[in-house]
Amino acid sequence: MNKKKGFAKIEFMANLEEIVDLSGKGHNKKAIYDLLLEAGKITMSYQNFCAYDLNGIRKKRSPAITGTPAVRAVSALPVLLRGGGPHAGHPENDLAFIHEKERYRRKAR
Numbered sequence: 001m002n003k004k005k006g007f008a009k010i011e012f013m014a015n016l017e018e019i020v021d022l023s024g025k026g027h028n029k030k031a032i033y034d035l036l037l038e039a040g041k042i043t044m045s046y047q048n049f050c051a052y053d054l055n056g057i058r059k060k061r062s063p064a065i066t067g068t069p070a071v072r073a074v075s076a077l078p079v080l081l082r083g084g085g086p087h088a089g090h091p092e093n094d095l096a097f098i099h100e101k102e103r104y105r106r107k108a109r
Contacts (some may be wrong), residue, residue, distance in 0.1 A: 008044035012052045020054050021074050 036042045
């Protein structure tokens with residue numbers, strides 16, 4: 001069933017007095033939604049129902065967090081300090097080892 005945009009708000013506002021009354025009696029949103037849905041007073045989704053507060057105002061969506069990487073960035077420094085890395089086990093390819101080899105060669109000359 002296709003409904004026009006804004007139909008959920010019309011349903012919510014038409015039942016606002018009953019929603020506020022049920023909320024005042026201690027019913028939670030899910031119970032209120034189920035009661036109104038069973039009575040045929042609303043056809044909107046529970047997600048749309050929860051988007052409105054008890055004043056009939058639609059809550060704004062929180063903006064997406066920007067600037068946050070999708071994957072946690074990890075520094076390679078701790079891996080290298082522990083002797084890991086892509087060439088672990090091959091000291092002849094390890095930059096720190098090569099650097100030490102060169103230093104000892106220069107001293108030997």
